[in-house]
Amino acid sequence: MEEAGKISILLVSFLIVLAIVVGNILTIIAVLRKPKMGTVSNQFVLGLAIADLLVAFALPYNLIVIFFVSPKMKFTYPEFVGSCVAPLMPLIVSSIASNLNLLLIGMDRLYAVSNPLSHRAFMSRRKARLAVCCSFLIATFMSSLLFILNDWKEDEESPCIKTNMSFVYYSCVLLPTFVMTIILLFIAYGKILHVAATVSTNAKKSLKMVSLIISCYCICWLPFMIRLFIEQYDKDNHNFQSNTALYYAQIGTFLLMCSNSFMNPIIYTMKSGDFRKAYREIILCKKEVVAQDGSKQATSNDA
Template identity: 25%
Template sequence: MRSLYGQYYNLSVIEEHYRYTKNVSKAGVMNSTKDGLPTVSILFILVCCVIILENLLVLIAVFQNKKFHSAMYFFIGNLAFSDLLAGSAYIANILWSGRRTFELFPVQWFIREGTAFIALAASVFSLLAIAIERYIAITKVKVYGSNKSCRMFFLIGACWMTSIVLGGLPIMGWNCMNNLPLCSAVLPLFSKRYILFVVTIFSIILLSIVILYVRIYLIVKSSRREAAASPAYALLKTVTIVLGVFIACWLPSFVMLILDVSCLTQGCPILYKAHYTFGFATLNSLLNPIIYTLRSKDMRKEFLRVLCCWWILQNGRSKNRCMIPLKSSSSLEHCTHKHEHQTPIMQDCTTCV
């Protein structure tokens, strides 16, 4: 184990692994790479900047307005934060790729890839946490006090702890630095067994989300209350969009990782283009705020107010003009009025979409 960690600061290790798995050497990359970033990389960086700004707007809207201080909106804020980190991590990954890869120590390489894994895993686990929260809320008729806030903090904490452990396993020792035949062609210092483990975990998460949302829809649809009819169709539409976008964005990356596990070393040249599929998967972080927040009338109005305030302050006008009351007739507001006696964090609606 000492020998393994000792190699974390050996500059020749990365070139050795890339030469073995991709038949690429440092000299070859230096000769074939021009100065500056490729056009595709610049495009991905611009998309990531949009992801960061978009999710930052969500966070400002959620934490600035007390109307959004409910469990479901805090979950949406957690999702936005993980997506913001995913965009930031992918920018760093792009800037330290190509010829700069061979300037990294293995420990820096593990941090580069591990940070991206942590951020993207946190985004996926946040989707699962939202599904769990909605399922528990929809099956409870009564509003059940402090248990809701405890459950919220537990799910958010579990989301990040699991993501950090999952992304940190390679740097902790689950890698292929002493066993080149087990190395991944997509991520040359990662073990194929670790890649298989990650794919299995993500597949289980996807299946769990599908099962939870199907059960939610069946419960709402079977309800005989008139108030449940409208949320049932709205929920079905939202779930269809969420699952469709999730599958569409992540399926190419899953296919690449499965090929990576099953192919022999240098046996599948298509794996050398896997970075495009990971870039495409990052679009999920771009679309999540649109799906989970822009479908809310309250959130859309808050977005406009935040942007209006920014424009007013940039033009040197009085900040009092920003204090526009938020009015809405959404189900969440009705629920808030219904339970005014509770603390803001405990206010929620079991049929909110």
């Protein structure tokens, strides 16, 4: 790859990482520090933000591997784990945790819309956070299977892209997780649409916001999953390291997938007045105080 191409990719990657860090840290602070934002539903948004934040730490490491690890290196197993498996694991954790938290958001919205009284009585922030923690434990366990389900072979020269994930792992873990998430989300929101006409305007706005989050997720992740599909099912005939067009396709789908991690805070800003207000107060270093009449006012820390 030409130096100009590498510099352009590194610049785009830097902007993506910056947007991911700023947007998701704002979301995490808003949910944890703003009382009005600490709703049950927003605990799942918090889980999604943490999953997205993982991508910001994984992206630079993966680019180092793509640009600087030779496709013809012969790895010992510890070197293979450090150079090929470790960069991929945070992305897999983020992917599976995002899938599970999107499902939790969808199930929570379906429960809240179809049976609001029962939802308020049963669901709590503690239960929601427990569900989020379980999603990350499951994601971590499933990603750790990469230590076993990979194609590393001793005394064989092969690029990371052909060895860090086995056909079995992709076919039995990653692909089913992605496909089942999309199917279950469509089923959940199909049911939600049947009762949407009877819910309040605020609830409808919330449903639109979540639908936009899911749509962006599908658009950003689908090309990446298709690329993985091609790599796994036709590894011998698709040399991404030597074919310039395929090499750019590899990096392009990878960056598109990563860019999904900064889109959610933008969607919150566009579609949620509460998030928009919370972001503004955090950026301007304002905090809510309760006046004597019980009303809430935003005040600056400089006052």
